[in-house]
Amino acid sequence: MHRNDVPDGTALTVRTPDLRFGDGVAADLPDVLDELGVERPIVVSDEGIDAAGILDTVVGSLDRDVETWYAATEPSTADFGGLTTDGDGFVAVGGGSCIDTAKLAAALSAHGGSARAYLGVGRVPGPVAPLVAVPTTSGTGSQATQTAVISHDGVKRGASDEYLRPDVALVDPTLTFSLPRGQTARSGFDAFVHALESLLARDYRQVPERPITYQGANPASRPLSERALSLVHGGLEGVVENGEDRAARRAMSLGSHLAGVAFSIAGLGIVHALASTLGGMTDRSHGECLAASIRVGLAYNRPAKEAEYAAVADSLGARNGDGGDDDGDDHDDPAAGADDLLAECDRLREAIGLPGSFAAVGCDRSDTDQVVENTLIQERRLATNPRKVSEADLREAVLAGFE
């Protein structure tokens, strides 16, 4: 697929938490805390996880004092005022919001200050308390990454720093077995876009000033993205259709984790930038905003990646060679292959019941200027987007998204 994808001597950095994956690995938590020397863990979770009995499954048998905090569904810098703890480590049990809250809480408890001061890149002054992440969704991959997404003044922002990456990820598919259908679809589509965007991110040799937080797609990240994409693409429809499909749940669980590892190395792109914009302008979830943005984002990047789109369509078994029409093109035509990838993303999104346009999440043409403006400021995403993002080109793409 990437015949020229051999290391060329350019420096690469690969960091990842220790991973324990498999049915029941959450029961390893006491051992993991012992290894990390944590005696008084703070558990960050939420009411839904508690009510579903998952919190008890994970921490109920811990042989030490536990203090439990509930994270907000959409964590904000305002949530951390007056944070005090005598804990000596953090355990996040939940989805991205719980894990991101724990990351910032760990930084604040080690270094003080205001949550706002950690927004941006490289703002954590030193090591933080040990953090163990136990994801209960197959989506954000936050257990693998160095970034916490936190709202500030109504805008979703990121705090990215190697010190925020969890020490250990306990990825136990059984914790996702009872995840409701809607959440399964929304979080699963996030994982799908992580795998796809990290695979198609700007090549690492064209991303300046490395090592940086996100290095661009490279020979170390691409195999992870490809494997993640294959697992998530193979599992997502099945798990939405039938939540009891344990094989599909396991595929999603591992796939979403590998996607998190991959994008934490390579970075993401314009689909995530657009989705963050929509997320700030509407109250729709990250997964829905990604679904609403994927066609516009992929169409925008197509001129830079047409052959790669065709190769991805091939790898997903989505090449019908005619781009969804009947003109009988052959498999060597990258334009037809790129059409096939766009068609496959549409088909998958539709099959799991997610919105497919800006209008479907409540934006209209009169919002174009704001969508463009709010997207152009997302340097963290645009730095690794495969095609340079200019105001004029982006406006054209966004307008097309309203047609």
Ligand SMILES: [Fe+2]
């Ligand atoms: Fe995401």
